[in-house]
Amino acid sequence: MRKNRISGELSADNIYPHGLSKEQKATADKEMAAFRMERWKNMTKEDHLRADLLQVKYKMEDVIESLEYHGTMHFGYFLSAYIRAVQKKQKEFAAEISIDETRLSRIIHNKEFPNDELFIRLELHSNNTIPALSWFLLAEKEKAHNISTNKELRKREKKNVHKTIAKR
Template sequence: MKRQTQKIKEQSVNSDLDKYTNKELAESFVFPSKKSAKQTEEEKEFWEKRRTAFENRSSAKKIYSRLLQLKYQIEDYIKSDDYDERTTFGYFLKEYIHILDKKNNQFASEIDITPTELSQIINSHRKPKENIIIRLEIHSNENIPAITWYRLLEKEKEHEIITDKIMRKSEKAHVKRIAEFSL
């Protein structure tokens, strides 16, 4: 039944489109751009100035824009339903350090942790404690809030809980009675 309805709709659309030439169809969807030579030249100059200004930004502005980009990347990832094993807390921390053009030892010193601990966090061998997350917020001058870093960890934990079948199986032995209803 659904297929028949689908075919009828397609036939109706096709018969409506057959009334028009290809040129008429294209013009109805694509807005023609008729620029004068002067407008074209002005647009070219505008983009040239824009490119020059972009290339001549100070290093502080470049870092700021890259940090802002990282912040939005993290927020988009947190909001998405998808989980990517490569985009861990450590991945984003490594990007943060790279944007600041720091060595791991130097960065570890700046947030008062050992280089070994930083390496373990970056490589997902250890989860950062709350005090480290707060230090990251302070280090970024509150541009990347602690809650944003924390939500990255929560996303990882959520995925771990959903996918850990071994833990479910072992914990099931500790439940004496399962509810008789299902939602």
């Protein structure tokens, strides 16, 4: 990938130059879209499920590997996306992984932190498609962000530290 020297932005045309005119490219894009739609229609229910799960997995991996924190893409966001991908209602899904429906809702809405057992259950439920470690790293990224930015917690905890080391 080449960056535009002036703006620093990546240009799609610079990544894979195609040498087509605008009309030829538009026709090729239409043909590709039709081909992909035909393939999508011919997929089995299991193929669709796998594609949806992989989409959740790869998006999770992108967030985990990113250097910046994405506040809207927290653990609960991905858990909710996973439940949609497997085409379950929260109540049904909660029963499948033996978790209280209220607790599941609290985790989804970022009101409660998930535990190690949930990471393992999610891995097992996905038949190892999304590893427990991915769920864990996603949750830990969120926790790390909270620890580094929570000024209120620092303020509360300061009263518990009676002596600090000397500055050099």
